Amino acid sequence: MTTVTTRPPSPRATGRKKRPATDGGIGRYILIRFLLIFPTIFILVSMVFWLMRTTGDPITAALGGRLGPEQLAERIQAAGYDRPIFVQYIEYLGQVFTGNFGTTISTNRPVSEILVTYGLATFELVFYALVVAFIVGIPLGMVAAYWRDKSADAFLRVFAILCYATPVFFSGLLFKLVFAVYLDVLPVSGRASTGSELQMQLLPNQTGLYTIDAILTGDPTVLGDVLEHAVLPALTLGLLTAGVFLRLVRTNVIGTLGTDYVDAARSRGVSEFRLVRKHAYRPALIPIITVIGLQIALLLGGAVLTETTFEWKGLGFMLSEFLKARDFVAVQGIVALLAVIVALSNFVVDIIAALIDPRVRY
Amino acid sequence: MSDATVISARQKRSVWSRLPVVHQLRQSIGLQRGMLVAGLVITTLFVLTAIFAPVLAPYGFSQLRDADGAFGAQQPPGGAHPLGTTVSGYDVLSRVLWGAQTALFVIIVAVLLSIFAGVFLGLVSGYFGGWLDRILVVVSDAVYAFPSLLLAIVMSIVISGGKSNLIGGVLAAAISITVVFIPQYFRVIRAETVRIKAEAYVESARVLGAGSGRIMFRHVFRNATRTLPLIFTLNSSEAILTLAGLGFLGFGIEPTAASEWGYDLNKALSDVTSGIWWTSLFPGLAIVLVVLGITLVGESLNDLADPRLRGRRAVGQSAGIVAQTSVVPGGTLVAGPGGLGGLEGTATHPTEGLEDRP
Numbered sequence: 001m002t003t004v005t006t007r008p009p010s011p012r013a014t015g016r017k018k019r020p021a022t023d024g025g026i027g028r029y030i031l032i033r034f035l036l037i038f039p040t041i042f043i044l045v046s047m048v049f050w051l052m053r054t055t056g057d058p059i060t061a062a063l064g065g066r067l068g069p070e071q072l073a074e075r076i077q078a079a080g081y082d083r084p085i086f087v088q089y090i091e092y093l094g095q096v097f098t099g100n101f102g103t104t105i106s107t108n109r110p111v112s113e114i115l116v117t118y119g120l121a122t123f124e125l126v127f128y129a130l131v132v133a134f135i136v137g138i139p140l141g142m143v144a145a146y147w148r149d150k151s152a153d154a155f156l157r158v159f160a161i162l163c164y165a166t167p168v169f170f171s172g173l174l175f176k177l178v179f180a181v182y183l184d185v186l187p188v189s190g191r192a193s194t195g196s197e198l199q200m201q202l203l204p205n206q207t208g209l210y211t212i213d214a215i216l217t218g219d220p221t222v223l224g225d226v227l228e229h230a231v232l233p234a235l236t237l238g239l240l241t242a243g244v245f246l247r248l249v250r251t252n253v254i255g256t257l258g259t260d261y262v263d264a265a266r267s268r269g270v271s272e273f274r275l276v277r278k279h280a281y282r283p284a285l286i287p288i289i290t291v292i293g294l295q296i297a298l299l300l301g302g303a304v305l306t307e308t309t310f311e312w313k314g315l316g317f318m319l320s321e322f323l324k325a326r327d328f329v330a331v332q333g334i335v336a337l338l339a340v341i342v343a344l345s346n347f348v349v350d351i352i353a354a355l356i357d358p359r360v361r362y
Numbered sequence: 363m364s365d366a367t368v369i370s371a372r373q374k375r376s377v378w379s380r381l382p383v384v385h386q387l388r389q390s391i392g393l394q395r396g397m398l399v400a401g402l403v404i405t406t407l408f409v410l411t412a413i414f415a416p417v418l419a420p421y422g423f424s425q426l427r428d429a430d431g432a433f434g435a436q437q438p439p440g441g442a443h444p445l446g447t448t449v450s451g452y453d454v455l456s457r458v459l460w461g462a463q464t465a466l467f468v469i470i471v472a473v474l475l476s477i478f479a480g481v482f483l484g485l486v487s488g489y490f491g492g493w494l495d496r497i498l499v500v501v502s503d504a505v506y507a508f509p510s511l512l513l514a515i516v517m518s519i520v521i522s523g524g525k526s527n528l529i530g531g532v533l534a535a536a537i538s539i540t541v542v543f544i545p546q547y548f549r550v551i552r553a554e555t556v557r558i559k560a561e562a563y564v565e566s567a568r569v570l571g572a573g574s575g576r577i578m579f580r581h582v583f584r585n586a587t588r589t590l591p592l593i594f595t596l597n598s599s600e601a602i603l604t605l606a607g608l609g610f611l612g613f614g615i616e617p618t619a620a621s622e623w624g625y626d627l628n629k630a631l632s633d634v635t636s637g638i639w640w641t642s643l644f645p646g647l648a649i650v651l652v653v654l655g656i657t658l659v660g661e662s663l664n665d666l667a668d669p670r671l672r673g674r675r676a677v678g679q680s681a682g683i684v685a686q687t688s689v690v691p692g693g694t695l696v697a698g699p700g701g702l703g704g705l706e707g708t709a710t711h712p713t714e715g716l717e718d719r720p
Contacts, residue, residue: 162654173630177637181637297509342509
């Protein structure tokens with residue numbers, strides 16, 4: 001297959017696919033896979049550090065135009081940015097290891113606090129987006145496989161390409177225009193209306209996940225409000241991934257439809273619909289799990305744009321705010337955290353894949 | 363077709379029918395041909411628009427007034443401005459047309475740079491192996507797993523310090539995108555190199571006393587680059603999306619330097635709430651159309667480029683594999699039957715080499 005590998009698979013997801021399962025020890029596999037997280041995180045965090053620092057110290061970047069040279073020098077010294085870069089690097093690694101990502105320059109808050117507060121909002125958005133992607137992508141993929149090479153299939157293939165070809169901020173704007181402005185059935189932006197937010201803040205133990213908080217208030221209008229706000233962002237981000245899921249399910253259902261056991265079922269007189277629904281469907285889902293790992297990176301990138309479009313106050317929204325303020329300490333912290341999340345989620349996904357499918361293991 | 367000429371120049375084929383794309387156009391049938399033709403038409407239109415933007419566009423991309431005075435902000439479509447004007451008073455049609463030029467320029471620079479860097483690193487890494495190979499593989503894997511937009515943001519901070527100036531802004535965007543793509547070329551070329559290295563003809567060349575450099579660039583390189591046109595199309599569409607994403611987040615190119623669709627969409631964000639649709643619809647449609655066109659070409663080339671794929675079509679199985687080797691990210695190899703070890707017998711599958719991880 002000469003022309004494949006346009007987007008090669010995550011090495012962690014495929015690296016050991018075809019190796020014969022010599023000892024097949026799941027424990028050993030998990031251990032090796034776990035140890036591989038550290039170099040990945042180390043490389044990413046180091047890369048972000050060195051790249052961001054080649055531009056100079058963050059204080060000059062953020063406040064260069066506003067403070068005089070003496071004040072700048074004072075701030076730089078106070079923050080320790082005048083020390084040798086290598087010392088700062090070691091210190092930064094140590095801090096990241098203990099979960100300390102520094103203090104923002106523009107708002108003077110610990111980055112880790114921002115990461116927790118807004119990370120939950122991003123988590124909520126990504127979760128809803130995955131739900132949309134599953135609901136849209138999997139059934140449509142089965143439909144496309146069932147009618148393969150028919151017009152429904154062709155239509156769905158183009159739909160999948162369109163899902164990919166439309167930037168999330170454009171589809172977000174279109175959804176806003178249609179549903180929030182012209183039809184006026186859904187809110188334009190934000191995570192909840194002010195009234196609901198106030199009500200949730202009164203909760204003694206707020207989780208930060210608005211859906212759970214809204215349930216805790218016990219007020220159905222608050223829950224309705226929160227869910228209403230989530231519809232458009234989740235749809236926007238979910239469709240991006242739905243196209244990928246659609247193609248995957250279609251491919252794999254078609255693939256399993258050609259296997260011997262499906263042929264055997266067919267020869268017993270099982271209907272084609274039932275074959276897709278019962279026999280070919282389950283094994284086709286395994287690859288989806290492996291792909292979710294890759295999708296999380298795509299979703300996080302998409303979340304930055306979706307959050308900016310919908311003023312969904314999550315990490316991505318904050319990232320673009322900090323970028324505008326040229327607060328590179330905060331940017332570095334958010335980017336490093338996202339790198340850690342990507343590495344961890346790839347690990348979890350690989351382990352799940354290995355538990356389900358023994359062929360994946362070492 | 364710009365990539366047709368690129369390919370033909372490299373392969374030094376003069377016979378018209380053997381030109382890539384033309385050749386594939388001839389062998390395609392039915393739906394496949396429809397997709398390829400549609401993609402080619404859109405892509406050709408895009409390239410022509412980019413080249414002739416100065417002629418086609420009624421106004422300059424940063425023009426705010428003409429002989430009749432200022433254009434005015436947020437004018438609805440019609441009259442002198444067929445697609446209306448933006449919140450800053452630019453002509454939407456002109457911005458959209460000029461935007462094609464920026465996009466094409468960024469694609470060319472980004473893809474060429476990443477091909478050079480990625481191919482070189484892939485060849486060296488795959489051919490020599492050893493610790494250098496391991497380090498490069500681990501680093502490229504780490505970079506690959508990272509959300510590409512975030513990487514592009516970091517790079518554009520490094521290159522332009524978060525500010526965008528004149529033509530430097532375009533170049534900065536292109537280089538930021540390059541960094542994202544290098545791992546992709548690296549992985550593909552490395553995998554091919556690892557495979558080709560074991561071929562008999564490389565062995566014979568070595569026996570005949572050819573040096574590493576000669577083997578690498580004459581024997582391995584020539585055979586390892588078959589997949590490049592395909593990644594080229596993939597990356598072109600991804601480059602447009604990344605460029606637009608950067609622009610949308612404010613890393614775009616200043617409106618006085620060049621026209622950029624993502625930047626225009628960012629400015630249109632607040633228009634939407636007041637029901638102004640023309641400032642966001644047209645730049646957005648431009649992105650969708652171009653990405654769709656290039657992706658359709660890539661998909662079709664993908665389907666048609668491999669004789670085994672075409673062979674399987676007859677058996678009626680190919681449809682699945684065709685989509686599995688898709689150009690769309692995530693829709694690719696990880697999953698498909700290949701991901702489960704189902705593609706046995708495809709000995710030349712580029713992912714084979716990827717599995718030789720440390």
